[in-house]
Amino acid sequence: MNMGGPSTLSEVHSFLSRLFHDSDLIPLPFQRLIAPVIAKRRTPSIEEQYAKIGGGSPIRRWTEHQGKAMVKLLDELSPQTAPHKAYTMFRYADPLTNETLQAMKADGVKRAVAFSQYPQYSCSTTGSSLNELFRRAPALGMDGNSGVQWSVVDRWATHPGLSARPGVVLLFSAHSLPMDIVNRGDPYVLEVSSTVTAVIGRLRERNGFESSYRLVWQSQVGPKPWMGMKTPDALKGLARTGRKDVILIPVAFTSDHIETLFELDLEYGSEAKELGMNLQRAESLNGSPIFARALADIAAEHIRDVDSGRRGAASTQMMLRCPGCTNETCADQKTWFARGGRV
Known part of the structure; x- marks a missing residue:
């Protein structure tokens, strides 16, 4: 799970529109009215920026590469839960949450780990992606009430492979x-x-x-x-x-x-x-085999600890709401994950 990015210049406006409509990421007064104006105004300049880096963001390509490299190692690290499959789920660009959930449903997924690709947790990034998953999964029959067990890797800021x-x-x-x-x-x-x-x-x-x-x-x-x-x-x-x-x-x-x-x-x-x-x-992590191993290690440890009951479906830290939080979706989402994706 990540923010995502427009793969082509034609996707820039829709990407910005979704981004500025997200009150978890950028809280704005009169958001529904202001967000379309900001997105339209900023689209030309942001298109110019993407044009200068090749016409689009490489984040989907790298995320899919990292996912494939991770599950290959994860099959070796956690053979009892193999085979594993990586799905990409972006918040503001394709593949969006609904699209990914539909693909998972078509594949008959019954055990899912929401693996945030923001190493450091924020309510505005990881939290926003998890809130969107919480909103979308039940309507598609992809929650605990429909037989899908969910858990979440919500942060991994100090893992040695991030280095x-x-x-x-x-x-x-x-x-x-x-x-x-x-x-x-x-x-x-x-x-x-x-x-x-x-x-x-x-x-x-x-x-x-x-x-x-x-x-x-x-x-x-x-x-x-x-x-x-x-x-x-x-x-x-x-x-x-x-x-x-x-x-x-x-x-x-x-x-x-x-x-x-x-x-x-x-x-x-x-x-x-x-x-x-x-x-x-410094070079980005991109296709680093060390980073792929880090992702696999994190996922394997998570699956092992959740399945053995040594930890819950989400971290203790994630279960603590921000002291100043007033977002009830955030509260409901945390409860949803704590129950393995059940309301």
């Missing part, structure tokens, strides 16, 4: 989050920070690695306050203080898409060049 030289600054860049979501108690910022800490700890453990690092935030949209500091502002600040050797690391993304190929590579890369910086971008 220079002195003087180089490591700049971990993650998709930002509106401050009103942060301030209601969303765990995303904490979980991204835990990933960065785990990566740095792993580097020190394996290589005695020492380098300066910071966590910064990208992809802010609109006039509302978002989590900072912003990635381009950090680059300007580093250049001003004489730190011009930087490795930019897309810490919260599991494959290349518009935020890496356009925003990091082209937009920020151009700004860094103007600042006289030596900016290198």
